[in-house]
Amino acid sequence: MSAVTSTTQSITLTIDDKAISCRSGETILQVARENNIDIPTLCYLEGLTVWGGCRLCMVEIAASPKLHAACATECTEGMTVRTTSPRLKQYRKMIVEMLFAERNHVCSVCVSNGHCELQNMATKLEIDHVRFPYRFPRMEVDNSHDYMRLDQNRCILCARCVRVCGEIEGAHTKDVKGRGVLSAIIHDLDEPWGDSQTCTGCGKCVNVCPTGALTHRGTAVGEMTKKTEFLPYLTLMREVKL
Amino acid sequence: MTTTTTATTTRPTVATVWLDGCSGCHMSLMDLDERLITLAGLVDILHSPVVDPKEFPQSVDVTLVEGAVSSEEDLHKANVIRAHSKFVIALGDCAVTGNVPAMRNYWDRSDLFDRAYVENAQEPPTAEERKAILPLTVVPPLRPRATPLHEVIKVDLYLPGCPPPADAIWFVLTEFLAGRVPNAMSVSRFGK
């Protein structure tokens, strides 16, 4: 999608009353960020393919009754986009509240406390409580790997780990099993991580995980920090080789 | 601000209650340090783990509640608080989300009891002995789940944090006393 071809055209559109021009093929999210317009995201990560799963990046497009995922919608000529409105704010809050209610997030005892994209998103969206009843499901923690851990309690199913493992590391150890609320991240054919023959132990999944779901072992409360700077670099290198 | 209590002044009245929490939120309240003296000059604290009266007062302007609702007694207290308070603040993550006390919710009560009182016993008790050991009488019965306060009563303001920092408590209280409804997320977050 990002390949610049000879058919690239210039497009003009309006985002939040600002007249903007961009290249055809660019998404609303890319163009908004290039113009310092903030759209909240969780599943999107620059350098990975677009997933369109979390729906946090929803925007309004004039003359369309639906909401559109900014990360997965290409700009078109004359488009008028609104990235904030009471309706969008309400939906974004609901989405994040549902993420909290779906699994078990106990920030006070979480290794990612203070360095977590989900926790930060709650603060940013001014979510001071969750209006949906918590499910309190009983979830597994996979401790089988020598130095990494998957805690299903904290997973928001953004699939960043699945994408980095398949697309960047080329291992495709990780995948998603099940449907709906029963979906879960697995290794190979749903085996313990430590038994995986395909995992190279690169740790990329840990670093792209926005929450405390994928962490290094031996970290205590608040000690787990992530580094994602490697990703745009590796993606760029790959494109240069092509 | 007016009050219908028997307090000798017409200063706003405050209560603080400790349900299923570790007391950390009250410790954070204590961390107001010398501001506690200022606070004592602004409000009457009618009921709290740190003051004498044991019964919840007839009417309070604002009640801060620490802790999740875990036992039948917690539920009873929550209902009394609501009926007798004009404004209820959920103080800290246990009251706001269930937090650590709600981590027991992943198992059912009988499995929890077995883990705590049977499996870890030096001599495995008989079925008869098991009944006598389990905390089913005298102490308030555990509810099936520990829940956030707002799952059982209406809450007017949420102050997350484990614990909410003293500065956040001070901000919320002083804003409230000034007649404003503060935005707690500007001063605290989940976890903290």
Ligand code: SF4
């Ligand atoms: S993953 Fe983030 S939101 Fe979930 S408990 Fe940990 S710090 Fe809190």
Ligand code: SF4
């Ligand atoms: S460590 Fe690397 S190879 Fe292993 S699961 Fe994570 S991303 Fe895939």
Ligand code: SF4
């Ligand atoms: S483990 Fe982390 S990166 Fe993977 S889906 Fe869950 S939250 Fe996303």
Ligand code: FES
């Ligand atoms: S960031 Fe667009 S759907 Fe998740």
